[in-house]
Amino acid sequence: MELNTYLVLVILILLAISSFINYDLSTANDGFYPLPRFLTSYFRPNKVLKEHYNGTLPGFIITGVMKCGTGAVSKFLSQHSRVYDIGETYFFNRYYEKGYSYYDALLTRRSAGKHKIVFEKTPTYYKTLPTAERIHAMSPDTKIILIVCDNVQRTLSRYLHILHLSPNSLQRQQKEHKIDDLGKDFEEFQQRLNATIDDLNIEFKGMLANRFGNFYRFVEDLYDLYNQRKYPFSTKDSTLRELILTDGLYSVYHMTYLKFFSPEKVLVVDGSTMKDSPWTELERIQNFLDVPVELSENSFKWSEERGLYCLNKDGVPNCLGKGKGRSNGWEFEPYLQKKLMKFFKPFDQHFANLLKKRFSWQDKNDEE
Numbered sequence: 264m265e266l267n268t269y270l271v272l273v274i275l276i277l278l279a280i281s282s283f284i285n286y287d288l289s290t291a292n293d294g295f296y297p298l299p300r301f302l303t304s305y306f307r308p309n310k311v312l313k314e315h316y317n318g319t320l321p322g323f324i325i326t327g328v329m330k331c332g333t334g335a336v337s338k339f340l341s342q343h344s345r346v347y348d349i350g351e352t353y354f355f356n357r358y359y360e361k362g363y364s365y366y367d368a369l370l371t372r373r374s375a376g377k378h379k380i381v382f383e384k385t386p387t388y389y390k391t392l393p394t395a396e397r398i399h400a401m402s403p404d405t406k407i408i409l410i411v412c413d414n415v416q417r418t419l420s421r422y423l424h425i426l427h428l429s430p431n432s433l434q435r436q437q438k439e440h441k442i443d444d445l446g447k448d449f450e451e452f453q454q455r456l457n458a459t460i461d462d463l464n465i466e467f468k469g470m471l472a473n474r475f476g477n478f479y480r481f482v483e484d485l486y487d488l489y490n491q492r493k494y495p496f497s498t499k500d501s502t503l504r505e506l507i508l509t510d511g512l513y514s515v516y517h518m519t520y521l522k523f524f525s526p527e528k529v530l531v532v533d534g535s536t537m538k539d540s541p542w543t544e545l546e547r548i549q550n551f552l553d554v555p556v557e558l559s560e561n562s563f564k565w566s567e568e569r570g571l572y573c574l575n576k577d578g579v580p581n582c583l584g585k586g587k588g589r590s591n592g593w594e595f596e597p598y599l600q601k602k603l604m605k606f607f608k609p610f611d612q613h614f615a616n617l618l619k620k621r622f623s624w625q626d627k628n629d630e631e
């Protein structure tokens with residue numbers, strides 16, 4: 264065979280392989296309902312440690328969501344006699360290169376002599392792409408707790424959190440950069456957020472039209488963009504305002520976890536109830552962890568001063584630090600409040616449908 268013919272043949276074979284890899288199952292056959300796309304593999308592999316992990320295992324991991332009450336859930340759970348909170352580790356997203364020996368040493372040191380179910384919470388795990396695969400590779404039996412909440416409240420809390428970042432020498436530049444993106448004050452933040460929602464709405468409308476209005480297909484397309492680390496999920500191509508908004512597209516991130524973990528291994532908690540009735544979701548969590556229900560309504564005490572439920576320490580409220588609950592008394596302008604609710608509503612509904620669940624804040628938003 265001549266060299267040219269040989270080359271053409273190789274190119275044809277490569278093209279055939281690549282079109283097979285990119286083949287969209289959803290259009291494969293009208294009479295066949297395909298596997299959801301999130302269960303099919305992606306070509307871009309994430310780095311996953313190959314060796315077997317035989318160190319201290321976390322019984323469960325709280326993976327997010329930032330500003331949805333992960334601190335409250337951890338602090339409340341740490342009162343349980345069977346579980347032990349080792350805090351935030353960022354191992355599966357920031358420090359993975361350090362290897363299992365680093366994680367094992369960290370867990371062993373922090374939980375020394377405790378003989379309890381060890382857990383860590385790192386609120387950015389849920390939206391860092393390789394994390395689910397890496398946790399699964401370490402131990403497929405790890406239970407995952409994802410805490411989600413009202414996106415309007417979460418957006419406000421994220422803003423206030425960034426505003427209060429301490430301007431020490433390490434964070435100073437980062438903070439300045441973030442404030443440049445968000446706006447110099449709350450008013451400017453709201454104006455910019457308003458414009459960002461308009462931009463995203465235009466983008467999403469186009470994507471939805473490409474899917475003939477099918478919201479499920481549209482979310483799958485968003486899931487593809489996320490998996491390819493593209494706009495509006497890419498930290499390189501998206502503004503912080505866009506990222507704060509897309510952090511609330513819970514279905515997109517959750518689908519990644521469902522690719523690796525069976526639904527029974529993942530508990531989704533309504534963080535918005537942590538303020539007014541923390542015991543309801545804590546009961547679900549204790550059942551999920553297969554531990555006796557020790558934390559109940561009596562374990563909590565309302566704090567007038569903080570406007571929050573806190574732990575009941577002999578009749579006195581023992582609250583989380585001042586860094587939690589700072590959004591009390593803050594609200595977006597009514598026009599923006601409405602616009603944010605409208606923006607998130609179909610995504611919240613999609614997520615609720617995926618879980619066959621209804622979230623507390625959906626009722627409130629429906630009343631508007």
Ligand SMILES: Nc1ncnc2c1ncn2[C@@H]1O[C@H](COP(=O)(O)OS(=O)(=O)O)[C@@H](OP(=O)(O)O)[C@H]1O
Nearest residue numbers: 329330331332333334335420537538587588589590
């Ligand atoms: N019971 C109780 N006590 C304290 N805080 C409570 C509670 N329930 C919910 N919350 C809300 O939790 C918000 C902080 O969320 P996180 O702990 O996930 O924040 S972080 O991502 O770890 O920084 C925090 O948000 P901010 O109000 O913006 O501070 C609280 O509103």
